[in-house]
Amino acid sequence: MPGEAERARVLAVCRSNWEYRGIDDASVREMLAELSEHLEEAASAGRSPKDVVGADVPGFAASWARARTPLRLRVLRMAALIPFALAVLLLLTHLIDRTLALPVEAPRIAFYAVIIAVGVALELRRGSLGFLRWLLVGLIGIGIAQLTTWLVGDGTLFRLPLWATLLLMLPGLPYAYGDIRARKAVAAAAE
Incomplete structure (x- = not known):
């Protein structure tokens, strides 16, 4: 299950990035649930996690955190x-x-x-x-x-x-x- 391992890695990197940025636990759980859903939909369509988040997972997580955290x-x-x-x-x-x-x-x-x-x-x-x-x-x-x-x-x-x-x-x-x-x-x- 290489796709499952990659999905878990993407979720772990995003969680780490969001917690590092000080996003509250409830928001992190909500964001992880939403991302997990997108990754599952992509997997069922035969796409990899890289197709969803791109090659730069920390960059993806940072951009999503910036969008969630007020300036x-x-x-x-x-x-x-x-x-x-x-x-x-x-x-x-x-x-x-x-x-x-x-x-x-x-x-x-x-x-x-x-x-x-x-x-x-x-x-x-x-x-x-x-x-x-x-x-x-x-x-x-x-x-x-x-x-x-x-x-x-x-x-x-x-x-x-x-x-x-x-x-x-x-x-x-x-x-x-x-x-x-x-x-x-x-x-x-x-x-």
Whole structure:
């Protein structure tokens, strides 16, 4: 039953994507039931799940989630998660540098701006970037930071205290916690 396995994979990918995006459980169940019905109809007509959702299952799930989630909620989520992600990067830098006040230079700002801009653009478009794409984005950010060093220099603009970094994390904590719980629930359901 290769078609049944592919159907189960499509449903699992969509569920994971929708839960990651913070769609409530009732809506996820409703969307999965509707998608499952479409996939069953396609199977009875001799078509594969790929004929229904296309080759890019995460892209399909992301587009359906965007259609189901109002723009204001998506913008609110991104507005909370952007400072959270930035704060995580800054916190790692605090830990690596072992400092309570992080010097902020133009190249560091350029690096973080690239990470945030590309991350937001791709996250809103596709859903999940994956490790290799994030690695590529990081390398691009390093290149832009080097270019900024060459153009502007690397003098300290200001010092960012640790408490300010932790404060940046606050708006995104509920979303991050919800994402972790949703991933654990998906993992538990898969077992």
